[in-house]
Amino acid sequence: MSRIKAILHPVKKEFSTKKCGFDHTPADDFVKSQWQNCSKSNAYLIYRWFIAIFFIGVVLESMINQEDQGSFWLYFIYMTNWGIILCMLTNLLGAILVTTWHYHPEYADKLLNMESLTSPFRVYWSMHIISLVASIIITIIYWTVLYNAEQSSLSVTNVLTHAFNSICMFVDLLIVAHPLRLLHLFLPVLFGIVYAIFSYIYQMLGGINRKGKPYIYHVIDWSRPKNAFLTVVVILTLCIIVYMILFTIYKLRTLLYKRLNSSIYKLPTNVKCTGKSVKNTNIGESGTGIQHSPSGISMVLSNFSGCENPAYTVSSENIKHKI
Known part of the structure; x- marks a missing residue:
């Protein structure tokens, strides 16, 4: 049943109001x-x-x-x-x-x-x-x-x-x-x-x-x-x-x-990867599936899943904890 819904859902979306025009x-x-x-x-x-x-x-x-x-x-x-x-x-x-x-x-x-x-x-x-x-x-x-x-x-x-x-x-x-x-x-x-x-x-x-x-x-x-x-x-x-x-x-x-x-998401330019891949969670995708480049400024205020953000420091961590 879930597979049928997965097939029919995109078709159902085609009949929405926003899909009627140009x-x-x-x-x-x-x-x-x-x-x-x-x-x-x-x-x-x-x-x-x-x-x-x-x-x-x-x-x-x-x-x-x-x-x-x-x-x-x-x-x-x-x-x-x-x-x-x-x-x-x-x-x-x-x-x-x-x-x-x-x-x-x-x-x-x-x-x-x-x-x-x-x-x-x-x-x-x-x-x-x-x-x-x-x-x-x-x-x-x-x-x-x-x-x-x-x-x-x-x-x-x-x-x-x-x-x-x-x-x-x-x-x-x-x-x-x-x-x-x-x-x-x-x-x-x-x-x-x-x-x-x-x-x-x-x-x-x-x-x-x-x-x-x-x-x-x-x-x-x-x-x-x-x-x-x-x-x-x-x-x-x-x-x-x-x-x-x-x-x-x-x-x-x-x-x-x-x-x-979808297997690997390209990180912003100021994020240095340590070798592990990061799953793409549909960030910056349009209705056609094409990925549009995000800003070059990372909005992530921490290190995460095998990647190190150069903008993140111990001082940043202290500020985050105070908030």
């Missing part, structure tokens, strides 16, 4: 990796720009190598391209925020203290959630339903936009420090609803796809409204299932981090 402290989790032990990491900065440049390249490559060069605007009607553009914008914003955090602390402080819904961190957080789920849904639907080996070529563009998009975003989920919240599953669902409405309006206005068909995807053909509506419901349900799986993976990520970092 407040998260510390805000610098959005510019850090889950696995870095310092406030700034050059490796993470390089990674953020690498992934941003990668997605910029994918978008440009997919635009240049379209199947039908005569109708460039048709590029923007497909969910695949909505998803890859969103991945590009998300990772570009993430790279800019991390760069600002590293090299412009005067602006970083202002960003960290912004509480409006237009805060760059909240915008980035929302975009990351949507692009993460959308990329995986696009990959699943394309390779299981839409891909036809006889009609579609296994080109570089095809692989980059329908496979590497989800792989990169999933790997990013394992690296970043910011959290997933269970109630934020409405974001990818809303994104899916917006695209469904767009596809309906586009078809009703006489729009065609690259092959000249009067729909964007044959599985969402609004001339057969019942089938199209059922397809949309199935895809939205799949969004919810995928999000639940990703949320579980996020929890496992933070659990692994805590397990790896």
